[in-house]
Amino acid sequence: MDKLLQQIVNGITLGSIYALIALGYTMVYGIIKLINFAHCDIYMIGAYVGYFCMTYFKLGLVPSLLIAMLVCSLLGVLIERIAYRPLRNAARISVLITAIGVSLFLEYGTMFFVKANVRTYPEVTGMMAQRFNVGEMVISMQQIILVGITILLMALLQFIVKRTRLGKAMRAVSMDRDAAQLMGIDVNSTVSFTFALGSALAGAAGILVGLYYNTINPLMGVVPGLKAFIAAVFGGIGIIPGAMIGGYFIGAVEVMVSGYGGSMFRDAVVFGILILILIIKPSGLLGKNTREKV
């Protein structure tokens, strides 16, 4: 029973990371119908920015987090401007291939500059290193901070999407781009804003993962990126609460599978879930079935 509770705590921690990344996938897909393969590498860049801020400039967690989010959102906007916007009206497959290209470029470009070796985040000290024993469970301060920041960012995102003018524009563009344009919404800047928001969340996830797992490398984004995408599909791609639910679900499944003896098959189980969802209910948990029109 205690083991189960401990696994649930770990699952929530991992799920927070997946949920943060999945939000970026789902928002971008919702607005321009593109699987942004480069998203997982923005998360990696976020981890590296955080690493440099903390190691070389000796900044604390909050300033590093803000800098990483800022750099990542600029990068996201830049990628959209250079690589995706010229292809806005091209065939879907071309944009998807471009996204794979951008992803590889970020991975191997980073590898070229910082080398392929693993880097270690500075050791956490003081209040951050505390651990709490609740019964047999161990909850670390890092886990509490990680989950706390995630929930704060999600609440902020919900506020932006539901309550602000820009959020309203985002929802309008994702419903019908042409109609939104006719209503006087600047589609290009709305799409840029969506990329900025999603990338900032990915950057935050990157620095939190760096703090939690301590090691980062240029290819660290590939596997979590795929899993976060699966989380987004699970919840219903394009739906923001769906990405949160999916993230926590995938995190819990992964922790449970590896906690109960199947750690070698952990990734296979997650991909299996993906294929099952795609076959049974491609629109995801919260998605509505849409009929295709000729």
Next chain:
Amino acid sequence: MRKFIAIGLVYAIVQILIMTNLISGYFQATLVTIGINIILAVSLNLITGFTGQFSLGHAGFMSVGAYVCAIVTMRMPTIPGFILGVALGAVAAAILGFLVGLPTLRLRGDYLAIATLGMSEIIRIIFLNLEVTNGAAGLIGIPQFINWTWLFIFTVGTVLLLSNFVKSAHGRACISIREDEIAAEAMGIDTIRYKVIAFIIGAACAGIAGAIYASYFHYLEPNLFGFLKSVDVLVIVVLGGLGSLSGSMLAAILLALISTYLQSFPEIRMVLYSLILIIIMIFRPQGLMGSREISLSVFSKLGRNKLWDRFKSQKGGQ
């Protein structure tokens, strides 16, 4: 007829160059890589370029062919054993293609891409955990049977098979699915059936390519067949042109030569690959060749100076 003479000529010239040691062992490895990449690229082109089904799981099919062939030839290290291994590898990959294709081909575009990617990752993880494939350590000491003759037979055989398929009524049915699936269905084409056929043929050819890989490089490990391998093949197909077999062949040769020169700088190689992908998609999304094919008649026309004459007469006309 002229086609077969040209094919025979290419074979003979390279064979003579190998026999006189003008092509070194190192370059022979590049030749094998070119052959494997041609087979992989034309077969992925059938799925993605001609039938329009975006697959990111080609490395999965390749790995099945490679492992089956390796296991068979390690038990039966003879020429018939090798042929049996290649055949079984192709059949196993085809069966997998059928099993994967039937449920997932209901999906479209990006969803299909992700599903096939997931499938190939699952295959890789299974190979990592199986006893018979020796897990992450991989298989070592697979008997080497592939030489230039075998490589040539398999490569040319695959290309001829696929080019004949594409030109047949079945091939045209596949192309019509790419152009407009709903219209194709309205014209009475069984779209699911043709998509599955394209998947099976593509998977079988990828299995052959894997078998050649196993038999030449006599070493296999599951991580050779990850996501990056699928992307490698995709780059070739996209660079050559979706829907152009000769484009795929051209791009396979070009990229194999480039990566041979960049062997000692793997990071630069991948940066270059990714830039090629982005730039082509933005400025020339149809690839080098578009959906056109190079045919031998171009060369014969050049020989008879017809093109030159036409060029001159056009100039005169202006």
